[in-house]
Amino acid sequence: MKVHIVGAGLVGTSVGMVLASRGDQVTFSDTSKRSASLAQGLVGGEETGSDDPVDLLIAAVPADKSPEVIIDAFERNLALNFMDVASVKTRCVAEIESFNPILAARYCGTHPMAGREVSGPESAQADLFQGRPWILTPTVLTSPETIALVSGVVDAVGAIKIQMSPIEHDKAMALVSHAPQVLASLMAGELTQNSPKSAQLAGQGLRDVTRIAASDSQLWLGILSANATALHPILSSLNRRLSALILSLEDGIDIGAIRGFLEQGRTGHDLIPGKHGRNRQYVVLPVLIDDAPGQLKRLFNDAGDADINIEDVSMEHSPGQPTGVVQISVAPEAAERLMGYLQERGWRIYGPRNPANLP
Amino acid sequence: MKVHIVGAGLVGTSVGMVLASRGDQVTFSDTSKRSASLAQGLVGGEETGSDDPVDLLIAAVPADKSPEVIIDAFERNLALNFMDVASVKTRCVAEIESFNPILAARYCGTHPMAGREVSGPESAQADLFQGRPWILTPTVLTSPETIALVSGVVDAVGAIKIQMSPIEHDKAMALVSHAPQVLASLMAGELTQNSPKSAQLAGQGLRDVTRIAASDSQLWLGILSANATALHPILSSLNRRLSALILSLEDGIDIGAIRGFLEQGRTGHDLIPGKHGRNRQYVVLPVLIDDAPGQLKRLFNDAGDADINIEDVSMEHSPGQPTGVVQISVAPEAAERLMGYLQERGWRIYGPRNPANLP
Numbered sequence: 001m002k003v004h005i006v007g008a009g010l011v012g013t014s015v016g017m018v019l020a021s022r023g024d025q026v027t028f029s030d031t032s033k034r035s036a037s038l039a040q041g042l043v044g045g046e047e048t049g050s051d052d053p054v055d056l057l058i059a060a061v062p063a064d065k066s067p068e069v070i071i072d073a074f075e076r077n078l079a080l081n082f083m084d085v086a087s088v089k090t091r092c093v094a095e096i097e098s099f100n101p102i103l104a105a106r107y108c109g110t111h112p113m114a115g116r117e118v119s120g121p122e123s124a125q126a127d128l129f130q131g132r133p134w135i136l137t138p139t140v141l142t143s144p145e146t147i148a149l150v151s152g153v154v155d156a157v158g159a160i161k162i163q164m165s166p167i168e169h170d171k172a173m174a175l176v177s178h179a180p181q182v183l184a185s186l187m188a189g190e191l192t193q194n195s196p197k198s199a200q201l202a203g204q205g206l207r208d209v210t211r212i213a214a215s216d217s218q219l220w221l222g223i224l225s226a227n228a229t230a231l232h233p234i235l236s237s238l239n240r241r242l243s244a245l246i247l248s249l250e251d252g253i254d255i256g257a258i259r260g261f262l263e264q265g266r267t268g269h270d271l272i273p274g275k276h277g278r279n280r281q282y283v284v285l286p287v288l289i290d291d292a293p294g295q296l297k298r299l300f301n302d303a304g305d306a307d308i309n310i311e312d313v314s315m316e317h318s319p320g321q322p323t324g325v326v327q328i329s330v331a332p333e334a335a336e337r338l339m340g341y342l343q344e345r346g347w348r349i350y351g352p353r354n355p356a357n358l359p
Numbered sequence: 360m361k362v363h364i365v366g367a368g369l370v371g372t373s374v375g376m377v378l379a380s381r382g383d384q385v386t387f388s389d390t391s392k393r394s395a396s397l398a399q400g401l402v403g404g405e406e407t408g409s410d411d412p413v414d415l416l417i418a419a420v421p422a423d424k425s426p427e428v429i430i431d432a433f434e435r436n437l438a439l440n441f442m443d444v445a446s447v448k449t450r451c452v453a454e455i456e457s458f459n460p461i462l463a464a465r466y467c468g469t470h471p472m473a474g475r476e477v478s479g480p481e482s483a484q485a486d487l488f489q490g491r492p493w494i495l496t497p498t499v500l501t502s503p504e505t506i507a508l509v510s511g512v513v514d515a516v517g518a519i520k521i522q523m524s525p526i527e528h529d530k531a532m533a534l535v536s537h538a539p540q541v542l543a544s545l546m547a548g549e550l551t552q553n554s555p556k557s558a559q560l561a562g563q564g565l566r567d568v569t570r571i572a573a574s575d576s577q578l579w580l581g582i583l584s585a586n587a588t589a590l591h592p593i594l595s596s597l598n599r600r601l602s603a604l605i606l607s608l609e610d611g612i613d614i615g616a617i618r619g620f621l622e623q624g625r626t627g628h629d630l631i632p633g634k635h636g637r638n639r640q641y642v643v644l645p646v647l648i649d650d651a652p653g654q655l656k657r658l659f660n661d662a663g664d665a666d667i668n669i670e671d672v673s674m675e676h677s678p679g680q681p682t683g684v685v686q687i688s689v690a691p692e693a694a695e696r697l698m699g700y701l702q703e704r705g706w707r708i709y710g711p712r713n714p715a716n717l718p
Binding site: 113125127133135162171172173175176177179180181182183184185186187188189190191192193194195196197198199200201202203205206207208209210211212213214215217220221224225228231232234235236237238239241242243245246249250253255258259261262263264265266267268269270271272273288294296297298299300301303304305307310313314326348 | 484486492532534536538540541542546548549553556557558559560565566567568569571572574576579580583584590593595597600614617620621623624626627628630631632647655656657658659660662664669685707
């Protein structure tokens, strides 16, 4: 089929690569001519100059630009079907569907949950979406043919298809993506209200909680504004629960309430799937390494010789410390063997621990 | 000198190891006889049976037990000087100092910021505190001799000595350790109030923000209760700032306020030191790996051959994904060379990015 992609960024170009490789005729346009030609070069093929509408137009542009790109393309009769990839859906879907009933039938909103990578066509990869969730948000107005066509694209890139209503999508994103961003920014921002000396005492907990506070403000400004309706009740709930905890810390400390708060956090944490959708059940081996080139090489060399699959790996640091700790996560049945194997080879391991018991 | 350590856990035993190795005569006691003998065995030496007071008694017991252990030892004339290692200081110091002016002069409160490792003497390591901050909280009542003695212990274990008042300490910990724990539990707990389906869409942001929500509830119940006074104003400030953000998301969205909130988070994030006390200035290379034994070995083997120091490493997963992404952080000047080196060897790298720009 013929596909036109508006927006030759990371997402648009990566999708185009896959579609071209399965034989689709893919063309690009972009406000940057350089990006459009680079994407076209990466994907192969070229503008045909034909005036016939393409089978599918994909708007791979910033969230607030999706509706106008799609409506413009519809008015110019550029395509028979339309999809977008914006990370907030309710407003975008409503704007497009209310424009014209024919367009409403031929449009399906989607949101690929990949990225965190750099932008631009040069970063595109045919396997970018492999195994990642890709949410489809068709409505009662969307035609089965359009849904099938869009589903085919998501299947082609190897993503895991998830169907939700636009409102469900925006609520879920508010909870699992936008609220965590707000709390990370909230915590990091609090550091500016205190002596900078305090931040020097940061441990791994603060680092983890605030990592995404370093995110691009402009990008998140757009997301939080666009999804204000779904985000508002979740932030309000967080604020109410925080208020309750604060009360329980006042005179005559309410031990039961604090314990309940902490236990609820543990229960919620268990809902987050680990690798491969399983809940975390691996064992962590903390290995001390020196801060020198080749240490990680030697460690993973030794671990690799043991022929044990490493499930997760992370490194932690302390201020001014010449050594670091590499945390290696493995299946429980493999932990003791790997530990013995590494210790025999001179590695200092503190002993296994279950990440669920981390203070 | 003669040192008696009450509490043969990870901290007590690790300190004992170092002191014994510099020639001190170290003895242990513990409510668990097994722990005490194991620690004594690890450290060497034995009970002398002498009734003379030791030079220093270290109370390495849970925070709420520190005062009674020290007061009891003082009353029984077991030691000439006293220190503890509890993670909340104001209440503990006040209780000990108000008990007796002589004890007040001979006691110095401290807090070693190491751990996250398993507990028990079997996990002890002489290098546990190497390069880690160790806070001392002497007061005007503490004698210079006692401060010197306790400083000597902290120097001996290779920790970085930081002096603060008990109140400063508790305020700093409330900010950099206790408030992040509360926000992590708050966010994770919110997942229990929504469809479990949503948590399945968790990305790395939610995982990072909520990681420490899996911490031991009993341990944190003690910490939050003991430090309620210092924690309360910080949680109240977070509560106020979150309320303000919620208001700015209501009708007539206040773009300036949301931008200010996000920018404040970025500014605060920059206050957190990276590895070796520097602020983060490295470049992240995301490398795709297959989920098979030996992949990390091969990757770090190849990276090690390039003779480039890897500053940080982490792995990310998606539900159901057969492959993973290993994020390798290196100095900016080394990034391009390492990327080229790895790509030549067949590794798929998405392209470098600066962690400060992560969405």
